[in-house]
Amino acid sequence: MTLRTPSLVAFALATAVVAVAAGPARADTPQQPVATYAIVVGSNLGGPGQVELHYAEDDARRVGTVLTELGGYAPDQIDVIVHPTPTALRARLDELQRRIAGDLAAGRQSRVFFYYSGHARATAIDLGDAELPLTELRQRLFQTSATLTVVVLDACQSGAFSRVKGAQPAADFSFNSRQHLDASGVAVLASSSGSELSQESEVLKSSYFTHHFLVGLRGAGDANGDGQVTIDEAYQYAYHQTLIATAETAVGGQHVTFEADMKGHGDVALSYPRAATKTIELPAALEGQSLVEDKRSKTVVAETYKAKGTAVRIAVAPGDYQVIVRHGQTLSRCEVTAGGVVELDRCATEEVRETATKGPGGPRFVHPLRVEATGFLGGERDDAYTQNLTTFGYGGGGTSSGLQLAALQRIDPRVWVGAQLGWTTMPGWTHETDVGGEQKLAWGVTTVSGVARGEQKLSPTGRTAIYAQLAGGLGVGRAHFTGADAGNENSHTYIGPSLEAGAGLHFEDPVHPVLGFSIGYAYGYAPVVKDLIGNTHASGGSRLAVGLSYSF
Amino acid sequence: MPTKIRYLSAFVLAAAASQIGATDCGQITKDPGFDLWCGDSLCAWTVERGSAARVPTWNEGDPGVELVGEDAAIAQLTPVTSSDGTCIEFDLIANIDGNAQVKLNVDVGGDGSVELAEVIPSASWKPLSFIIALPAPYSGVRFELAKQGAGNAVLAQINAKIADEGACAGIDPVVASPQANGEPCSGSAGCASGQCGSTALPTPFTTGLFGLGGVCIGCGDGVACGSGAVCGIGPDSLPTRGLPQECVAAASVSLGGPCASGAECATGICFQGADGGLGACSTCDRDHMCGSGEACGAGWAQGTPLVRPFVCSPGAHLRQFGEACASAEDCASHACDGALRSECSDGRTCVTANDCPSVSDANGLHGGPCTVGGIQGGTCH
Numbered sequence: 048m049t050l051r052t053p054s055l056v057a058f059a060l061a062t063a064v065v066a067v068a069a070g071p072a073r074a075d076t077p078q079q080p081v082a083t084y085a086i087v088v089g090s091n092l093g094g095p096g097q098v099e100l101h102y103a104e105d106d107a108r109r110v111g112t113v114l115t116e117l118g119g120y121a122p123d124q125i126d127v128i129v130h131p132t133p134t135a136l137r138a139r140l141d142e143l144q145r146r147i148a149g150d151l152a153a154g155r156q157s158r159v160f161f162y163y164s165g166h167a168r169a170t171a172i173d174l175g176d177a178e179l180p181l182t183e184l185r186q187r188l189f190q191t192s193a194t195l196t197v198v199v200l201d202a203c204q205s206g207a208f209s210r211v212k213g214a215q216p217a218a219d220f221s222f223n224s225r226q227h228l229d230a231s232g233v234a235v236l237a238s239s240s241g242s243e244l245s246q247e248s249e250v251l252k253s254s255y256f257t258h259h260f261l262v263g264l265r266g267a268g269d270a271n272g273d274g275q276v277t278i279d280e281a282y283q284y285a286y287h288q289t290l291i292a293t294a295e296t297a298v299g300g301q302h303v304t305f306e307a308d309m310k311g312h313g314d315v316a317l318s319y320p321r322a323a324t325k326t327i328e329l330p331a332a333l334e335g336q337s338l339v340e341d342k343r344s345k346t347v348v349a350e351t352y353k354a355k356g357t358a359v360r361i362a363v364a365p366g367d368y369q370v371i372v373r374h375g376q377t378l379s380r381c382e383v384t385a386g387g388v389v390e391l392d393r394c395a396t397e398e399v400r401e402t403a404t405k406g407p408g409g410p411r412f413v414h415p416l417r418v419e420a421t422g423f424l425g426g427e428r429d430d431a432y433t434q435n436l437t438t439f440g441y442g443g444g445g446t447s448s449g450l451q452l453a454a455l456q457r458i459d460p461r462v463w464v465g466a467q468l469g470w471t472t473m474p475g476w477t478h479e480t481d482v483g484g485e486q487k488l489a490w491g492v493t494t495v496s497g498v499a500r501g502e503q504k505l506s507p508t509g510r511t512a513i514y515a516q517l518a519g520g521l522g523v524g525r526a527h528f529t530g531a532d533a534g535n536e537n538s539h540t541y542i543g544p545s546l547e548a549g550a551g552l553h554f555e556d557p558v559h560p561v562l563g564f565s566i567g568y569a570y571g572y573a574p575v576v577k578d579l580i581g582n583t584h585a586s587g588g589s590r591l592a593v594g595l596s597y598s599f
Numbered sequence: 600m601p602t603k604i605r606y607l608s609a610f611v612l613a614a615a616a617s618q619i620g621a622t623d624c625g626q627i628t629k630d631p632g633f634d635l636w637c638g639d640s641l642c643a644w645t646v647e648r649g650s651a652a653r654v655p656t657w658n659e660g661d662p663g664v665e666l667v668g669e670d671a672a673i674a675q676l677t678p679v680t681s682s683d684g685t686c687i688e689f690d691l692i693a694n695i696d697g698n699a700q701v702k703l704n705v706d707v708g709g710d711g712s713v714e715l716a717e718v719i720p721s722a723s724w725k726p727l728s729f730i731i732a733l734p735a736p737y738s739g740v741r742f743e744l745a746k747q748g749a750g751n752a753v754l755a756q757i758n759a760k761i762a763d764e765g766a767c768a769g770i771d772p773v774v775a776s777p778q779a780n781g782e783p784c785s786g787s788a789g790c791a792s793g794q795c796g797s798t799a800l801p802t803p804f805t806t807g808l809f810g811l812g813g814v815c816i817g818c819g820d821g822v823a824c825g826s827g828a829v830c831g832i833g834p835d836s837l838p839t840r841g842l843p844q845e846c847v848a849a850a851s852v853s854l855g856g857p858c859a860s861g862a863e864c865a866t867g868i869c870f871q872g873a874d875g876g877l878g879a880c881s882t883c884d885r886d887h888m889c890g891s892g893e894a895c896g897a898g899w900a901q902g903t904p905l906v907r908p909f910v911c912s913p914g915a916h917l918r919q920f921g922e923a924c925a926s927a928e929d930c931a932s933h934a935c936d937g938a939l940r941s942e943c944s945d946g947r948t949c950v951t952a953n954d955c956p957s958v959s960d961a962n963g964l965h966g967g968p969c970t971v972g973g974i975q976g977g978t979c980h
Contacts, residue, residue, distance in 0.1 A: 578657040
């Protein structure tokens with residue numbers, strides 16, 4: 048699967064079911080007395096034949112947080128359950144039913160929010176090796192006496208792709224759910240249709256659907272700007288953002304679906320971002336793909352396409368954030384504190400550094416080429432060849448230095464390949480002869496190598512990357528001997544293999560991101576210089592490498 | 600003349616003192632890297648048997664020497680003395696086939712008798728090292744590298760140096776053969792002549808309280824010579840030895856030749872320093888002044904060797920046909936027949952620098968200067 052960089056991060060689709068039971072729902076702040084209950088379930092565990100998910104349980108925790116911050120749920124009303132057994136989940140649902148029955152008896156309205164993120168099959172949700180039948184889940188959820196019941200299921204069909212949520216590819220989870228949850232006042236929102244699959248995002252560290260669902264709840268989905276996000280607005284936002292994001296993934300675009308039977312009731316608000324203590328406002332003039340990153344935790348809080356003309360407020364926790372806005376080939380980096388407004392004229396602006404798209408011929412990148420000039424310095428290897436020089440009375444050795452020129456092409460967001468030409472000058476050796484002259488050995492190695500480099504940014508939006516690389520090719524060694532007596536000179540050229548391994552850090556210039564600087568460690572090994580008595584010197588050793596690069 | 604005599608004596612002492620510790624920072628072999636080649640022959644090493652060829656080692660520009668022939672040997676007389684030390688480390692790099700046997704032969708004093716023979720094992724460009732304990736006193740060691748067999752034997756980086764005495768702990772010193780005249784001795788038993796004494800003749804080593812003891816002598820110190828012979832300077836031998844003090848035929852040394860007393864000289868006059876050491880046979884000195892108002896002066900030009908003959912009216916073209924002369928300028932005919940004599944810095948006769956005691960300078964350890972002096976035994980033509 049090809050993942051886009053944070054500025055154009057891809058989204059995968061999850062399956063969601065939103066069921067809304069009939070009952071009063073006001074487009075206003077939560078009204079009391081209404082008893083609110085939320086059961087939020089996350090399970091990374093996979094059943095037989097299913098891989099373990101990475102972020103389902105984290106998503107459940109994030110849903111709980113947003114419900115607390117923006118949904119009008121008190122913390123003690125939210126029951127976050129991770130990797131539960133069916134028995135445990137049944138117990139929670141039974142307890143829910145008893146409490147709602149009590150509310151009804153007391154004349155209180157009640158609202159229920161149920162969220163599940165994890166694996167599922169066409170007939171059951173998978174809780175590790177055990178499962179809970181969907182028919183039973185529906186029965187337990189909709190046989191309560193709640194005034195309003197919201198059910199969000201982030202699960203989908205399993206498929207051939209790794210860490211894809213869900214189960215049997217033939218079944219349409221949402222469709223099946225809709226048919227079997229046919230009850231008065233029930234609305235169904237489904238994340239996928241047919242055999243669409245859902246994915247997690249390594250960049251977002253979340254399910255694509257849950258991420259955008261929550262971003263919508265934080266305010267990005269507030270289309271009419273009334274300060275609250277309704278089920279319909281959340282669906283509209285999640286639908287578009289998820290579809291846009293997943294359109295370029297290997298799994299393909301996924302379509303969130305929503306069906307509701309409110310029986311005359313109006314929109315149901317799921318969150319109230321205006322009521323949040325802190326927001327970040329994306330001003331009306333801002334346009335482009337916008338990403339909000341928590342600077343402390345280096346996590347993406349929100350990512351949305353912001354259209355020009357309407358301000359958008361994203362509810363966030365107190366702290367400092369970086370908002371990255373891409374519009375066309377321009378990337379703006381804006382520092383903003385929770386509660387503030389993004390001020391475009393104070394943002395650092397640069398050309399878009401890179402992006403990847405899928406298409407014929409494979410991925411394409413902005414700035415896919417890089418040329419580098421690297422100087423290095425380090426101790427030369429001591430081996431039988433140099434020890435023999437010592438035996439013959441020569442002194443020298445020490446530090447080698449050299450220059451490498453490399454041309455690299457990016458074939459993957461993290462992988463560069465190319466060619467490298469290097470020149471190494473090894474420390475000379477000299478011998479003061481007993482007749483007053485000096486014998487000298489001057490030598491060096493030229494290498495031509497293929498290079499493969501892996502590069503990983505230390506943070507999704509950062510300018511610093513750690514790299515590791517391997518190079519292999521041919522080395523051409525040259526040795527020039529000058530004797531003490533006039534005319535006693537000779538030169539030899541040798542050819543042999545050349546290998547190099549290295550690792551280090553690569554920094555992009557903050558003002559001109561096409562320029563870069565690297566510093567790292569390299570170990571060279573090029574057994575190419577030979578003497579007449581059978582010794583071979585492997586040029587190389589441990590070296591400090593410092594380089595400059597230019598991307599285009 | 601007294602001034603010149605004193606000058607002469609000081610020069611003798613300086614020359615002798617310069618030979619103390621005849622090593623190059625502890626290195627006692629000349630041309631260890633076989634860098635010196637006189638054509639196809641080694642300069643510092645003597646090929647004693649077979650031949651020696653210049654061959655590549657790790658690089659063709661850094662040569663070694665191959666002992667060519669089934670019986671081949673090279674040797675070098677090193678100037679080391681027991682003042683330098685009695686423990687020697689001998690290093691070399693060897694590439695020796697299995698069907699060749701190479702020996703390191705050690706000849707203390709360089710008289711030709713091998714006191715120690717060590718087999719150098721077969722090796723492929725391996726550095727080898729030998730520790731040798733020598734008996735004190737000694738002056739000069741001849742190292743011989745000898746090959747027997749058809750296999751190849753290439754040697755390089757031969758380097759003998761003074762080692763810490765501790766390195767020789769537990770090693771029995773080489774038993775040296777009796778010393779020849781001019782070699783150091785600690786007792787008469789060590790001398791072939793049976794006489795260990797003192798001499799005023801120059802030696803390349805020091806003797807006495809801070810030196811190596813005495814010197815083997817053939818006469819003097821109470822030992823008289825027979826009829827027709829006098830105690831004088833014997834034939835020059837090795838540069839590691841002192842000038843041998845022994846019985847020589849009376850009046851046998853011609854004008855300009857080295858002498859220790861006037862009795863050796865055909866002229867009957869030996870111009871010596873005040874210490875009575877080495878002098879040159881002359882026609883005048885302070886006890887035998889020139890007649891007819893002629894002055895006694897150096898027969899050879901200033902700046903020439905240490906030991907110069909003194910003649911009457913040098914360079915005045917007064918000598919007639921058949922008279923003794925030290926240079927052509929002495930003769931009225933401008934022609935002086937005789938042999939050119941060259942001297943080492945200590946006054947001994949030499950032909951090449953290898954005949955002279957070694958010196959150490961920026962060019963390493965090598966034979967001292969052998970300088971042309973003037974005509975010996977000349978007569979006006």
